[in-house]
Amino acid sequence: MSDKTDNAIESLFEAPPLAEQERMIEAILFATAEPMSSKQLADRMPHGCEVPEALAHLRKRYEGRGVRLVKVGDGWAFRTAPDLGFLMQKETVETRKLSQAAIETLAIIAYHQPATRAEIEEIRGVSVSRGTLDMLLELGWIKLGRRRMTPGRPVTFIVTQEFLDHFGLESSRDLPGIKELRDAGILDNRPPPGVKPEEEDDKERGQDDMFE
């Protein structure tokens, strides 16, 4: 189509009123996936539209609203007003049970404090990962105690006031001992009656029995 014909068409259709142009830009910028430049907008709209002017009007209209018309590079886009950014975050609190390793480590510290990492490992019988201690430190349930005056001067861990608060204890001395736990039936994995757990000999005798 020649320019002449184009011009003829243009003159046939007058550009829509400015308010209408504003509506058009509003709709386009709302629906497009990317910011659009004035040029791109003009390409989409009827001939003769005053895109920059309509944009200026639209920008003014959204001043102080929940969304604003902003310039992004050489394009235009609607964006959430900065003061409402907090609405775009959803905070969820997830309650999780402590892992077995964490609760055991915590228990050992509570019962034996101050306790070094080596001591915790000795009691648990397995190594204690750095992550477990970090997590308990982060939770605020344990903290560093005084260094032990032994070779290597290892750090010790003790429980905190927060720990006592969380578990409803006046002091860590209130924690019941093993015998009390057993009497109270808290020891679920109770050894078979008549076997004294502390005596290694018993066990070996048991082995011998098997081979008799």
Added chain:
Amino acid sequence: MSDKTDNAIESLFEAPPLAEQERMIEAILFATAEPMSSKQLADRMPHGCEVPEALAHLRKRYEGRGVRLVKVGDGWAFRTAPDLGFLMQKETVETRKLSQAAIETLAIIAYHQPATRAEIEEIRGVSVSRGTLDMLLELGWIKLGRRRMTPGRPVTFIVTQEFLDHFGLESSRDLPGIKELRDAGILDNRPPPGVKPEEEDDKERGQDDMFE
């Protein structure tokens, strides 16, 4: 935390002014493509907000604009004004043309919902293929409703919020011509002569007949 404390906290922070609530809803709804219910909005906003009132104000504000606040089922969403669709050729998602069978099945479910497969077949006069229902389910335009409490407990189909959103309907009461059809008795469940409406008893009697 007890209710008492909760209330105390609420009263500590007064709900923001209505104009501010309007801005908040504007920001939240601009940020998402899916309709959101008043409940979902309220969950995101500070305590004590009057979401329905703020929504009403916001809807009014956008009347005649390039984007509108529309109600979709029990959700709310911003959508571009339909008269500006011609500007959006680039955004148009090429949707597959639905088969005549699918369109009719969709209409029957929308106008008769909840509708069982047998009812759809009775109305169309031909069997409904599994594929047709599968396709409508896949499009997200229909979903399973409650089972009908008749023999066999057949599943029913109902239209979804996505269906309403797609066709710009506030609710299925706004389906074109539904009132007239209802008044004319077209939507009545009229069983063929000699067939009593499905009841448990009927079926049993029918079986007895067979064995007589």
Added chain:
Amino acid sequence: MPDDHITGLDAATDSFADVEARVAAESLVVDVDGFEGPLDLLLTLSRTQKVDLRKVSILELAIQYLAFVEEAKRLRIELAADYLVMAAWLAFLKSRLLLPPEPGDDGPSGEELAAHLAFQLERLEAMRRSAARLMGRDQLGRDFFARGQTEDVSRKRTVKYTATVLDLMQAYARVKTRDDFEPLHMKRGAFYTMEQALERMKGLIGHAMEWGTLEQYLPEAWRLDPKKRRSATAATFAASLELAKEGQLEIRQDEMFAPIMLRKKLAS
């Protein structure tokens, strides 16, 4: 005709083609000259009569339908079961309409059946119109649009850990009594493996130009405790045999129970 289906399938270029194929395969829809299903045909027939559906002569319709089915049967043997059922039903309806009811017959009268058929036809026609009106509406993604640049809601997740004092006590009890019920197994503390010995020997044998006793090769920490010593000796001896086999060292024992002597194998 089957051709109609094929044109229908041609339009389906994406995954919906499968669905379409299933539709064609499963349904009893038969396209005969563009008609779909028996009611469809009836509707078209009733339209050609150019009368109000409610006043349509069901009898005339039935006659025409039956004639059509006869013709279709003549042209092509397989006819959808729907058509045949409908034909049978219409034949029954026709007889009901033509013959006076038998005394004591409590079945539905021909008029009732005809009225219901008229209702069905009207309802289907109404649904067709409604479907067309529905599809004629402005549609999302075609005429109006949703937000193009959505902002994701960032989820800030705070994990709150809980434990009760009971958990704590049970954990402690578990730790303190774990040894009590360990399943039976051999303590492996005093066990020196052949792999360990081999590793050690390989490092040392290169320098052993002179004969030396096997004992010299035991690690220091394994020499005093008799249990450990026994294990280390056995492992080291096994490792020596392995190295002798590989041709890296020589073994010599002068008499029974004499010390076992080792040295690096010299190039001959």
